[in-house]
Amino acid sequence: MIPFFVFLTPLFFFLQNNFFVHGIFDPIDFLALQAIRKGLDDLPGSNYFASWDFTSEPCDFPGVYCEGDKVITLNLGDPRAGSPGLTGNLDPSIGKLSALVEFTVVPGRITGALPESLSQLTNLRFLGVSRNFLSGVIPASLGLLRELQTIDLSFNQLSGSIPWAIGALPALSNVILCHNHLSGSIPPFGSQRLTRLDLKHNQLSGTLLPNSLPSSLEYLSLSWNQLTGPVDYPLTRLNQLNYLDLSLNRFTGCIPGILFTFPLTNLQLQRNLFSGRVLPISQVTIPTVDISFNRLFGDISPLFSNVQNLYLNNNRFTGQVPGVLVDRLLTAGIQVLYLQHNFLTGIQINPAVEIPVSSSLCLQYNCMIPPVQTACPLKAGKQKSRPTNQCVEWKGQKSEKTNNITA
DSSP, X not given: OOOHHHHHHHHHHHHHHHTGGGOOSOHHHHHXXXXXXXXXXXXXXXXXXXXXXXXXXXXXXXXXXXXXXXXXXXXXXXXXXXXXXXXXXOOGGGGGOTTOOEEEEOSSEEEEOOOGGGGGOTTOOEEEEOSSEEOSBOOGGGGGOTTOOEEEOOSSOOEEOOOHHHHTOTTOOEEEXXXXXXXXXOOOOOOTTOOEEEXXXXXXXXXXXXXXXXXXXXXXXXXXXXXXXXXHXXXXXXXXXXXXXXXXXXXXXXXXXXXXXXXXXXXXXXXXXEEEOOOOSSOOOXXXXXXXXXXXXXOOOGGGTTOSEEEOOSSEEEEEEOHHHHHHHHTTSXXXXXXXXXXXXXXXXXXXXXXXXXXXEXXXXXXXXXXXXXXXXXXXXXXXXXXXXXXXXXXHHHXXXXXXXXX
16 A cells, blocks of 8 residues: 555645645645636736745735635735736636635636635625626525625626526625626525625516515615516515616506605616606605616695706606696706606796706607797707597596596
């Protein structure tokens, strides 16, 4: 039988002849760093790897931070240098850096799949590989990373579904998977520490499940997907939101009035299939509200008068424009008031009045007689007023709906 020490001898001499003579660095981490380096190169103009000399102490390499003899942080590339980043693939040996807490890669041209071996990094808290060209699926095995707090894989070419095991991670605070090719439904997220969920610009579909989003959320963006169904129940619990973007989906049903009481700075619900009346329950103080390009109808609520940028265009609103909105516009309290492409019948405004330069009002393609001429964006079209037959027809439909409601 060959003694066990014979197998160790080549590794010992290899490490001794390189740098392990210092006696302070873990040999497994050393070999893992070498494999990671072999899989990557600097793009032209980047010199990040120039000082990765494996005859010296790896803990002194740029982007490598150690605690004792182990690597705890690996930041591949130097974001301060403004360089074009790295190219190549992520070697599976990264899974051998057993003490790793943080792993990031600067924007570049790294291709291939996300290594399954990342699931071995049980201490990992921050995973950020954004703005590269990663492809393939998000490994479901990442659900083993119980300490993971932030996962940022945005601006890649990832496909497949979001693993439900990731949604079950208990310590998540930031999930940023936007600008990929992800499909399927959104899994329930159970972490009560989750404050940011950004899934925009994917191909996600299905409905938002009840209780699928934790009440701790402060930032939620699901725009540019193919999501459907009502949102009233999933959203009414999220009263800590300060940013909400559900635009460019196929959501249906009403917009819950309580939503306008949340501490939002930006509410983007445009280009969906929302319908019904819009009834805020108190004065709206959200700076920007965009509910354009839906199927909303009824009178415009005067409770929107404190909104600075209000987009109600391309709906089915009727009646008079509230005078308090006009007053706020003329005193520059409202910067944008877009009401075009509705069925509005009047507005109390002097035709000779000058609208402040900092404000913009568009009333094009409504049922006002005579039509009020205002400066509108080019995309509003050239027709100043809606055809009379459409106005008469919609008025009849409105009366029928009102009778049905009161019956």
